[in-house]
Amino acid sequence: MGSHEDRTYVVTGAASGIGAATAAALADAGARVIAADLAWDGAPSPGDVERVRLDVSQPGEWVVLAEQLRPAGGEPSIDGLVNAAGITRRARLHDATADDFAAAFAVNATGPALGIQALAPLMRDGASIVNVGSAAGTMAHYGIAYGASKWALRGITKTAAMELGPRGIRVNLVSPGFIETPMTASAPVAFRDANLVATPLARTGTPAQVAAVIVHLLSPDAAFVTATEIAVDGGLTGHGGGLPIARALTGD
Secondary structure (H helix, E strand, O other): OOOOOOOEEEEEOOOOHHHHHHHHHHHHOOOEEEEEEOOOOOOOOOOOOEEEEOOOOOHHHHHHHHHHHOOOOOOOOEEEEEEOOOOOOOOOOOOOOHHHHHHHHHHHHHHHHHHHHHHHHHEEEEEEEEEEOOHHHOOOOOOHHHHHHHHHHHHHHHHHHHHHHHHOOEEEEEEEOOEOOHHHHOOOHHHHHHHHHHOOOOOOEOHHHHHHHHHHHHOHHHOOOOOOEEEEOOOOOOOOOHHHHHHHHHOO
């Protein structure tokens, strides 16, 4: 993954899942990591990191974090932000409520936008932001509020990349498929089985596999990559519905 020594990153959703794996990978690569989450009680620390409590949906909490990270001299001090905090809402169209939409958007879409807004002024030239989307943001998804919030995050990513590009700040999106996390552990067995059938690699992914892609996008090795969406989903969204057709014709 290369060295990230003398670099500083903020990672949200860092108490578990993809956020924790990313924070640990960055710390192992030598970075200073500010690991932010709401749920630190009882959660193991993801390596040698600085744990902070943060509700990403609250603008005021982002402002406080930015002030805490602002050096005395006022010089830019942050090299990147990973927006990995997320919640799911599994209600389908017929029973989704306004509260489902409000909750999903507050954390999954508005939260990353607030984080970019608060921390971009502290970022150095060459800094990198990675938003964690979902396969649900690139195709139809039975959890309508969750899927819609991840579709929104794609637009936030591209707009932020356009606006921050002149400052040398890159913004990209990583969209995982079915990854073994506490969030997916609560999904119905039928949902898991259906994902495996629809995934060409025929297996689930791990948080570490997603983190490896995020860490690369944060590094100077990806210095000309921005406004890009990278699927880490075992091919789930790549076949566009062609997989069952191919299997029907070949008998595989």
